[in-house]
Amino acid sequence: MGKLRKWLRSLFCVCMALGMLVVSSGPYARAVNIEDLQDEYDRLDQQIEANRNKLNELASDMEDQQAYIDTLNDQIETTQQQAEVLQERIAMLNADISSLNNKIEALDTKIQQTQAEAEEQEGQIEETFELLKERLRAMYMAGGGSQLEFLLEAGDFETFLIRTELLRSVTRHDTQLIDALSEELEVFQGLLQTMEEDKASLQEQQETLVARKADVQASAQQLSEKEDEINANVKQANSYIQQLDHNSDLYQAQMRKLQADRDEVDAQIAAYIREHASSSGGSSDSGGSSPGGSGSSNPYLLWPLPGFHHITSYFGPRDLAGFTYHWGIDISGSGVYGHDIVAAESGTVLLAQTDKSWGKYILIDHGNGMLTRYAHCSRLLVSQGDRVTRGETIAKVGDTGNVTGPHLHFEVYEGDQRYDPLNYLDPADY
Numbered sequence: 001m002g003k004l005r006k007w008l009r010s011l012f013c014v015c016m017a018l019g020m021l022v023v024s025s026g027p028y029a030r031a032v033n034i035e036d037l038q039d040e041y042d043r044l045d046q047q048i049e050a051n052r053n054k055l056n057e058l059a060s061d062m063e064d065q066q067a068y069i070d071t072l073n074d075q076i077e078t079t080q081q082q083a084e085v086l087q088e089r090i091a092m093l094n095a096d097i098s099s100l101n102n103k104i105e106a107l108d109t110k111i112q113q114t115q116a117e118a119e120e121q122e123g124q125i126e127e128t129f130e131l132l133k134e135r136l137r138a139m140y141m142a143g144g145g146s147q148l149e150f151l152l153e154a155g156d157f158e159t160f161l162i163r164t165e166l167l168r169s170v171t172r173h174d175t176q177l178i179d180a181l182s183e184e185l186e187v188f189q190g191l192l193q194t195m196e197e198d199k200a201s202l203q204e205q206q207e208t209l210v211a212r213k214a215d216v217q218a219s220a221q222q223l224s225e226k227e228d229e230i231n232a233n234v235k236q237a238n239s240y241i242q243q244l245d246h247n248s249d250l251y252q253a254q255m256r257k258l259q260a261d262r263d264e265v266d267a268q269i270a271a272y273i274r275e276h277a278s279s280s281g282g283s284s285d286s287g288g289s290s291p292g293g294s295g296s297s298n299p300y301l302l303w304p305l306p307g308f309h310h311i312t313s314y315f316g317p318r319d320l321a322g323f324t325y326h327w328g329i330d331i332s333g334s335g336v337y338g339h340d341i342v343a344a345e346s347g348t349v350l351l352a353q354t355d356k357s358w359g360k361y362i363l364i365d366h367g368n369g370m371l372t373r374y375a376h377c378s379r380l381l382v383s384q385g386d387r388v389t390r391g392e393t394i395a396k397v398g399d400t401g402n403v404t405g406p407h408l409h410f411e412v413y414e415g416d417q418r419y420d421p422l423n424y425l426d427p428a429d430y
Contacts, residue, residue: 037089044082051075065250072237073257076356079230083354086223093216100209107202111195118191125188128181227354231400234356238402258402259324262357266327269351269363269373270416276350277415278367301344301421302390303429304374305397305408308333311430312407315420327418328373328411337378337406341395343388344372344410344424352384358409359400364388371413376403 051071058068244251303309313330347366354360361375362382378398388394399406412421422430 034089034092037085037092041082041085041089044078044085047078048075048082051078065244069237069240069250069254072233072240076230076233076237079226079233080356083223083226083230086219086226087353090216090219090223093212093219097209097212097216100205100212104202104205104209107198107205111198111202114191114195114198118188118195121184121188121191125181125184128184227360227400230354230356231359234359234400234402238404258357262402265355265357272351273363273371273413273416277365277369277371278348298390300426301372301412301424302342303425304341304344304372304410305331305336306340306342308336308339308408309430315422328375328409329421330407330409332405332407336397336408337399339397340393341374341377341397341408343390343392343394345370346389347371347387349382349384349386349388349394352380352382352386354400357402359403360395360398361401362394364394369413369415373409373411373413375409375411376401376407378406 051074054071055068055075058064058071241251241254244254308331310331310333311329312332313326315326315329317324318326343364345364345366347364349362350365350371351361351363358375360377360380361373362377362380363371363373365371374395376398377395378400379396380394381396382388382394397406397408410421411418412424413419
C-alpha cells in the first residue's frame, strides 16, 4: 500500500483535491459533573477538620458531655456523607469507563471496516491503473503519427468518418480511464483520511480510559480510608457512651439515636430490596418456608462462619446496647476476628458497602425472594453485582459499625422481611 501511495502522490497530485471526512466520535462528554462532587467533598472535609478541632478542645474539658457526643455524631455523619460522595464518584467513573469501552470497541470495528474497504479500493485502483498503462504503452509503440496515417489511408469518405468516430471513442475511453482512476483515488484517500482520524480518536479515548481507571483506583483508596475513619469514629463514640451513667438522660438519648440510625438503614435496605431484588418473594408473616435458595439441592443454607458455631445473640426481642430487637444471629468465638465468612447459598451480591450502624456488610440475592446479609465485617472480598457460589469466601469477620466486639451478624430475608436464620440452617451446625 505504501508503494502505491507514493506513486499516486507523484503522478496524480492534480487529482487529489479531497474533502476531509469528519470523525463522529468527538471528545467524551460526561453526563454528570464530577467536579461538583469534588467541591462537595472539599466542603465536607472542611467540616470534618472543624469538628476535629472542636473535639480536641472539648476533650480538654469534659464537663460538656452533650457537646462532645453531638460533635462526635456530627463527625460520623459528615464522614459518612464523604464516603457517599466517593461512592457516587466511583459509580460515575465506572459509567464513564463503560461508555469509553463501548466507544473504543466501536472505533476498533470502524477502523477494521475502513481498512478492508481501503484494501478493496486499492485493488480497483491497481486494476484501472494497469488498463491505463496498457493503453499508454500501445500509444507509445504506435508512434505519434499513427492516428493521422490511420485516417489518411481511408479509401473513401465514409471510411474516413467511421475511422474518425473510432478514434474519438478510443480517446473517450482513455479519458474515462483517467476519470475513473481519479475518482477511485479520491475514495481511497478519503478512506485513508478517515482511518487516520479514527486512529487518533481511538488513542485519545484509550488515554482517557486509562485516566478514568486511575481515578477509580484513587477514589476507591479514598473510600477505604473514609470507611476506616467512620469505624474509628463509631468506636470512639460507642466507647464514650458506654462510660456514661446508663440511667442518665444523655445515655438513654444516645441509645434511642443508635436505634433510630439502625432502623433508618434497615428501612433503606428493605426499600432497595423491593426495587432491585430478583423477586419480592415471601414477604408474608409466615417466614421460614423456603430454605436453600433458588435452584439449591440442599434443604439448608450453609453455615456462614466455618469453624465457629457459638451463637452469642439470637433472633428476637432483646435489650442489649439499646437495641430492642435483634433481626439475625450473632456468631462469634475466641480468635474469630479476620476469619472467613462464606456465602450461605449461590447468588448475586445486591449490596456491598459500609455504614455507621452495620459497618461493612454484604447483601446477597439468592433468587425466589430469598436474601442473606453478613454484617460488621473487617473486609469485603466481593463487590456489588458479583456472582458468588455456595461456600465461596466473601468477607472477613470484624467489628465495624455499632458493635461491642468482633462477630458475624447473619440475617435471612424473604422479600423485604427478615426471619429467624435458625429456621434455614442445619440444626447440626448449632
